[in-house]
Amino acid sequence: xxxxxxxxxxxxxxxxxxxxxxxxxxxxxxxxxxxxxxxxxxxxxxxxxxxxxxxxxxxxxxxxxxxxxxxxxxxxxxxxxxxxxxxxxxxxxxxxxxxxxxxxxxxxxxxxxxxxxxxxxxxxxxxxxxxxxxxxxxxxxxxxxxxxxxxxxxxxxxxxxxxxxxxxxxxxxxxxxxxxxxxxxxxxxxxxxxxxxxxxxxxxxxxxxxxxxxxxxxxxxxxxxxxxxxxxxxxxxxxxxxxxxxxxxxxxxxxxxxxxxxxxxxxxxxxxxxxxxx
Numbered sequence: 001x002x003x004x005x006x007x008x009x010x011x012x013x014x015x016x017x018x019x020x021x022x023x024x025x026x027x028x029x030x031x032x033x034x035x036x037x038x039x040x041x042x043x044x045x046x047x048x049x050x051x052x053x054x055x056x057x058x059x060x061x062x063x064x065x066x067x068x069x070x071x072x073x074x075x076x077x078x079x080x081x082x083x084x085x086x087x088x089x090x091x092x093x094x095x096x097x098x099x100x101x102x103x104x105x106x107x108x109x110x111x112x113x114x115x116x117x118x119x120x121x122x123x124x125x126x127x128x129x130x131x132x133x134x135x136x137x138x139x140x141x142x143x144x145x146x147x148x149x150x151x152x153x154x155x156x157x158x159x160x161x162x163x164x165x166x167x168x169x170x171x172x173x174x175x176x177x178x179x180x181x182x183x184x185x186x187x188x189x190x191x192x193x194x195x196x197x198x199x200x201x202x203x204x205x206x207x208x209x210x211x212x213x214x215x216x217x218x219x220x221x222x223x224x225x226x227x228x229x230x231x232x233x234x235x236x237x238x239x240x241x242x243x244x245x246x247x248x249x250x251x252x253x254x255x256x257x258x259x260x261x262x263x264x265x266x267x268x269x270x271x272x273x274x275x276x277x278x
Contacts, residue, residue: 009121079252085277113163161238203258
């Protein structure tokens with residue numbers, strides 16, 4: 001059963017407080033001792049807790065940036081509805097993600113997952129206020145190349161998407177593939193990011209067929225009444241960092257094309273959440 005946005009919000013805040021509440025253990029990030037009550041989840045010292053650069057307001061309704069965004073203004077046709085991020089991508093978050101992605105500090109996963117869950121809770125609250133029928137049907141993630149997967153040993157977007165799906169009672173599907181290996185996005189200029197993302201992602205049609213079978217109870221021909229009435233099927237696309245939006249836009253386009261190639265003609269809406277907005 002899917003959880004309401006209010007349940008997710010309070011659960012997320014409860015889990016975050018548990019993560020950030022004082023405990024007797026050392027800080028998950030800096031290793032310093034701090035006076036904190038013991039928590040079953042990893043915790044932060046007061047200094048690391050206060051360093052979290054939360055996004056408390058949204059200026060751009062498309063990418064969720066707290067300042068004016070030129071990228072969304074230059075994008076003529078976005079394949080996704082909007083992105084919402086939990087925190088700003090500053091030196092602190094860059095260090096935390098580096099510990100997780102490149103140094104194998106997988107103990108950070110619950111903390112990063114809870115940060116990301118606040119972005120999802122905010123998105124649900126925002127769009128549920130616009131429509132009482134708003135719901136997310138499935139969670140998908142941005143893929144990494146085989147080379148990057150072998151290098152890191154895991155796909156951080158897949159792990160975070162699985163965390164969101166588990167906490168929110170949604171189904172999580174692996175339906176996207178990278179068509180080719182590319183250099184790290186952090187090494188590229190804005191123009192290079194946009195050019196490189198073209199046709200970088202493709203859908204796995206057999207995986208989409210299995211996904212639709214799971215979503216519609218094994219009888220895809222008998223679509224729910226809400227589809228017949230024109231209501232959208234909504235996907236939540238998960239990644240760790242939003243920079244120009246070229247990656248999530250390319251992935252959203254690949255999801256749309258893949259669903260159509262699989263033979264399903266339906267209205268699709270794709271919403272993205274990312275841990276950090278650069």
